[in-house]
Amino acid sequence: MKKKQTKKQQINIASTALRFIGFEKGMPQPCSISSLEYLAGIIAFLISLGVYLHTLTPTVGSHDSGDMITAAYVLGIPHPPGYPLYCLLGKLWITIIPFGNIAFRMNIFSSVAASLTVMMVYFIVLKLVSDTRIRWIIATICSFMLAFSSVFWQQAVIAEKYTLNAAFMTLLLFLLIKWQETMNHKLLYLFVLCFGLAFTHHLQSLFLIPTSIYFIMAMSFQKPIKTTCLIKAMLLFIVPFSLYLYLPIRASCQPEVNWGSPDTIHRLIEHLTAQEYRERYFTSQGLLHRAGEHMLGLFPEQFGWLLVFSIIGACILFIDNRRWVISLLLILLADICYSVHYIILNVEDYYIPSFVVCSILAGYGMFGVLRLIKNQITVLVFVILIAAFVAIEAKSHYFCNDKHKYYFAWDYGMNILHPLKPESLLIMRGDAIMFPLWYLQYIEKRRNDVVCIFSPYLDKEWHIRNLESRLPEVFKGIVSQSDKKAVISTILNKAYPKHPCYALMDEEMPQGVNLVPAGIFHAITTDNNLSQVENENLNNTVKFNIRGLNDLSVYQDDWRTKKEIVLNYASAYNNCGIFYARYQQSEKAISAYRKAVGINPGDATLCVNLARAYLAAGKIDEAIKGFKQALLISPDNAGLHNDLGSIYGNALRYEEAIFEFNKAKQINPQDIKAYHNLSSVYYRQAEYGLAMNVCQEGLRIFPQDTYLQKMLAALSQQQ
Numbered sequence: 001m002k003k004k005q006t007k008k009q010q011i012n013i014a015s016t017a018l019r020f021i022g023f024e025k026g027m028p029q030p031c032s033i034s035s036l037e038y039l040a041g042i043i044a045f046l047i048s049l050g051v052y053l054h055t056l057t058p059t060v061g062s063h064d065s066g067d068m069i070t071a072a073y074v075l076g077i078p079h080p081p082g083y084p085l086y087c088l089l090g091k092l093w094i095t096i097i098p099f100g101n102i103a104f105r106m107n108i109f110s111s112v113a114a115s116l117t118v119m120m121v122y123f124i125v126l127k128l129v130s131d132t133r134i135r136w137i138i139a140t141i142c143s144f145m146l147a148f149s150s151v152f153w154q155q156a157v158i159a160e161k162y163t164l165n166a167a168f169m170t171l172l173l174f175l176l177i178k179w180q181e182t183m184n185h186k187l188l189y190l191f192v193l194c195f196g197l198a199f200t201h202h203l204q205s206l207f208l209i210p211t212s213i214y215f216i217m218a219m220s221f222q223k224p225i226k227t228t229c230l231i232k233a234m235l236l237f238i239v240p241f242s243l244y245l246y247l248p249i250r251a252s253c254q255p256e257v258n259w260g261s262p263d264t265i266h267r268l269i270e271h272l273t274a275q276e277y278r279e280r281y282f283t284s285q286g287l288l289h290r291a292g293e294h295m296l297g298l299f300p301e302q303f304g305w306l307l308v309f310s311i312i313g314a315c316i317l318f319i320d321n322r323r324w325v326i327s328l329l330l331i332l333l334a335d336i337c338y339s340v341h342y343i344i345l346n347v348e349d350y351y352i353p354s355f356v357v358c359s360i361l362a363g364y365g366m367f368g369v370l371r372l373i374k375n376q377i378t379v380l381v382f383v384i385l386i387a388a389f390v391a392i393e394a395k396s397h398y399f400c401n402d403k404h405k406y407y408f409a410w411d412y413g414m415n416i417l418h419p420l421k422p423e424s425l426l427i428m429r430g431d432a433i434m435f436p437l438w439y440l441q442y443i444e445k446r447r448n449d450v451v452c453i454f455s456p457y458l459d460k461e462w463h464i465r466n467l468e469s470r471l472p473e474v475f476k477g478i479v480s481q482s483d484k485k486a487v488i489s490t491i492l493n494k495a496y497p498k499h500p501c502y503a504l505m506d507e508e509m510p511q512g513v514n515l516v517p518a519g520i521f522h523a524i525t526t527d528n529n530l531s532q533v534e535n536e537n538l539n540n541t542v543k544f545n546i547r548g549l550n551d552l553s554v555y556q557d558d559w560r561t562k563k564e565i566v567l568n569y570a571s572a573y574n575n576c577g578i579f580y581a582r583y584q585q586s587e588k589a590i591s592a593y594r595k596a597v598g599i600n601p602g603d604a605t606l607c608v609n610l611a612r613a614y615l616a617a618g619k620i621d622e623a624i625k626g627f628k629q630a631l632l633i634s635p636d637n638a639g640l641h642n643d644l645g646s647i648y649g650n651a652l653r654y655e656e657a658i659f660e661f662n663k664a665k666q667i668n669p670q671d672i673k674a675y676h677n678l679s680s681v682y683y684r685q686a687e688y689g690l691a692m693n694v695c696q697e698g699l700r701i702f703p704q705d706t707y708l709q710k711m712l713a714a715l716s717q718q719q
Contacts, residue, residue, distance in 0.1 A: 036136070068083070128324060152302075173327075195208065316364060406554055426450055426453065542572065641661070654681055
């Protein structure tokens with residue numbers, strides 16, 4: 001008898017444990033969707049698409065935009081893991097859409113994928129909540145909550161891969177709901193087929209593996225699935241992976257964009273597994289801190305306090321429909337565990353699956369709150385308030401995502417290419433430079449005579465091969481190696497004199513090589529032709545076409561545009577100013593420095609360079625203003641106080657000079673220059689006692705300083 005009771009207790013415990021993790025029969029069934037609700041979903045799609053098109057980037061954008069557009073257009077190989085489905089769909093889309101430039105068409109592709117995601121979120125929420133007259137309103141509100149969140153909106157208006165990935169994710173979740181509803185295995189087959197396709201687009205689909213395994217196991221507990229059915233499903237999952245044959249097939253054709261050239265088994269595996277990015281992953285050290293930063297920073301930034309409804313939704317859904325809350329939280333957990341390990345500046349893009357989950361849970365949370373409200377007027381007020389807060393969040397994200405006037409990437413590429421001589425070689429690094437140039441050269445056919453060398457990959461055999469296909473007379477016989485300066489030296493020796501070469505100022509160059517400003521890039525010269533190139537560039541005035549530079553709303557919240565494009569213009573003007581100043585062309589130097597400061601007024605070095613150019617031109621008042629501006633930026637810079645004090649001293653403005661020298665000494669008591677300058681000013685004012693005190697103070701710190709010793713001796717004679 002006791003054995004039977006014990007066995008019964010064990011069964012009860014096991015049954016309770018299974019129910020706790022969603023393995024139970026008779027789970028709540030999702031509700032049907034009415035015609036009116038279908039119409040509302042289509043309207044949600046159209047509204048979000050309309051907003052995206054209104055704020056759409058008109059041409060090539062930042063991030064990986066140029067890479068993805070160009071690879072789709074030429075059917076090439078973009079950066080790892082290759083995105084074969086995106087390239088094929090993109091090529092089809094470009095062919096079908098009859099209007100706009102190629103970049104504009106691919107930007108629309110992202111907008112359509114994003115709008116489909118918004119619509120699918122709407123339908124998922126409809127399916128999860130109980131039948132109620134206003135559930136379509138709640139579903140619409142939470143779908144717009146995602147649509148106009150900062151990161152998702154940003155990705156919807158440029159040619160990127162993340163919105164298509166989100167569209168696949170929401171489609172797969174919806175198919176699981178439909179399968180649970182009907183237990184029709186055709187829906188399971190469709191699910192695994194789409195899942196396989198999603199893998200051929202983006203490896204973020206890995207985040208859905210735990211959810212898929214869990215859900216299929218839970219469903220098989222509810223109603224056993226035949227082994228033959230599972231085998232068919234597995235085969236259908238594998239079939240789409242044949243699309244990865246696109247990579248070696250196209251790589252063997254040597255397309256213009258051929259990243260990694262995956263035409264061998266070894267290079268194909270390296271490309272699919274993104275081996276070149278492995279250094280961007282970090283271990284568990286500092287992981288919790290990083291995860292906390294992401295959770296407390298990125299998520300509230302997207303949804304504001306509306307994120308509270310996601311937490312409420314998870315709690316209520318755990319009670320109402322445990323299988324689905326576990327499924328959604330598994331996606332969230334997988335995404336977070338992966339993304340916190342990934343060290344890239346745009347890591348927020350990798351959290352889009354989590355943002356989708358949060359918007360779905362928020363919809364259920366709003367519905368859960370509504371269930372507690374019995375008064376219809378209170379319900380109406382609640383819905384209006386929630387809709388208003390979503391609208392407020394959307395408005396706050398509007399200006400940073402309105403890209404309809406964004407031409408920075410296109411203009412940047414053109415400003416790089418314009419000053420280059422025919423048949424040039426351009427040694428560069430950085431996606432912000434390379435990707436727009438690919439778009440301009442391979443799609444718009446601008447300056448195809450220029451060969452772009454990506455210096456970080458000069459140790460990659462495939463990159464040398466790609467260059468050889470472009471210009472065999474220079475690159476044939478060149479061997480990739482880790483000593484990149486040696487490779488560059490070989491390239492320069494073979495290129496001159498037919499092919500002028502250019503590089504960035506901070507590019508590591510072999511010995512005996514000089515860099516002369518020629519726009520954003522610098523002309524590479526040797527000692528033999530240095531004077532000729534310098535004379536040519538002295539007679540040229542650098543001009544850049546930068547649309548939207550004075551409209552901060554276009555780029556103020558875009559860190560990549562600001563850091564990698566806008567600030568590079570300031571650096572280019574500054575380098576030109578230094579070059580002009582070296583040859584005493586003061587007016588040209590002042591003009592260049594002023595443009596640099598105008599672009600980046602927060603850089604103290606640029607302000608100082610401008611001030612010194614004014615000083616060299618004899619414009620004392622302007623020089624003083626320049627140093628004062630620099631001190632506003634860097635008030636604790638003792639050197640700047642010394643320099644400004646010297647200008648005052650030379651202008652016989654001794655009181656102001658004394659103030660600046662004392663300030664320098666106060667900031668840095670070890671600054672010997674401050675003691676020299678201050679004692680000199682006091683000496684010129686015949687304040688011999690004060691001058692002597694300064695000398696004695698300085699000698700206590702620097703007893704061997706000959707200047708102070710001589711000054712003290714001279715002062716002793718005066719007394």
